[in-house]
Amino acid sequence: MTLGFHMPNGYAGAGRRGAARIAALAEELGYDSLWTADHVVLPSPRVEPSPLEPGAPLLDAVVSLAFLAAHTERILLATGCVVLPQRDPLVLAKQLASVDVLSGGRLVFGAVAGYLEPELRALGVPLEGRGERTAEYLRAMRALWEQDEPAFHGRYVSFEGVDAHPRPLGRVPVVMGGHTRAAHRRAAELADGWYGWMLGLRAAAAQVESVRAEAAAAGTTPHVSVTPARPLDPGTVRAYADAGVDRLILAHRPGLSLAEVEEFLHRNAPERLLA
Numbered sequence: 575m576t577l578g579f580h581m582p583n584g585y586a587g588a589g590r591r592g593a594a595r596i597a598a599l600a601e602e603l604g605y606d607s608l609w610t611a612d613h614v615v616l617p618s619p620r621v622e623p624s625p626l627e628p629g630a631p632l633l634d635a636v637v638s639l640a641f642l643a644a645h646t647e648r649i650l651l652a653t654g655c656v657v658l659p660q661r662d663p664l665v666l667a668k669q670l671a672s673v674d675v676l677s678g679g680r681l682v683f684g685a686v687a688g689y690l691e692p693e694l695r696a697l698g699v700p701l702e703g704r705g706e707r708t709a710e711y712l713r714a715m716r717a718l719w720e721q722d723e724p725a726f727h728g729r730y731v732s733f734e735g736v737d738a739h740p741r742p743l744g745r746v747p748v749v750m751g752g753h754t755r756a757a758h759r760r761a762a763e764l765a766d767g768w769y770g771w772m773l774g775l776r777a778a779a780a781q782v783e784s785v786r787a788e789a790a791a792a793g794t795t796p797h798v799s800v801t802p803a804r805p806l807d808p809g810t811v812r813a814y815a816d817a818g819v820d821r822l823i824l825a826h827r828p829g830l831s832l833a834e835v836e837e838f839l840h841r842n843a844p845e846r847l848l849a
Contacts, residue, residue: 609654
């Protein structure tokens with residue numbers, strides 16, 4: 575079991591001093607990863623199921639990783655998770671490869687099909703077909719990163735006779751988010767891991783069981799990350815591990831001050847919870 579930290583790019587982390595301090599402290603305390611939240615726009619006024627108020631300060635998920643890379647040395651830097659259908663896959667591939675190079679190969683690419691219809695609509699992406707679009711975009715990005723002569727032809731993206739350098743320093747780990755069976759299948763077939771958001775123990779166990787079933791059918795063994803929906807102590811961490819979770823990605827309630835975020839990081843430090 576390892577511990578990560580979610581949303582270093584929001585609220586107290588949505589500024590130069592806060593983002594730098596949170597990243598450095600998380601690394602110092604032994605967290606294994608930082609996961610940036612992604613919403614390009616938010617519904618205004620807020621409507622369900624939007625997770626944040628429209629005025630919530632949230633830096634861009636990918637731009638933030640470049641900044642965090644400059645203020646850390648070892649901690650993994652992850653998107654948690656980019657809403658892939660609303661991003662141009664070639665532009666995103668270039669941005670993420672740049673983060674990987676600048677961070678010395680510490681990038682983890684977390685992606686999700688998305689669920690917030692007003693955001694998707696504002697960016698010109700229909701809710702229908704977003705899962706298929708997500709899978710195709712990921713394949714196209716892999717082609718640009720990994721093929722000697724990149725080429726891809728699909729329903730939503732098609733290219734050949736182009737290239738992009740520098741490439742990522744190694745194979746970029748991909749983590750697929752989402753709580754549906756289709757998302758579990760994408761994680762098993764296309765990704766290296768799966769990410770579940772705000773799950774209690776019973777919900778996490780049920781989700782992991784579905785992910786493992788899809789993985790067995792695909793012949794893969796995806797790494798499992800979960801943001802827990804309850805406060806943690808060493809016993810609860812062990813219970814998540816027993817449920818099949820490999821990494822817990824901690825998230826605090828929105829709106830904490832920098833001092834409160836620092837206290838949260840200390841209180842939930844790996845040396846305390848993984849004892």
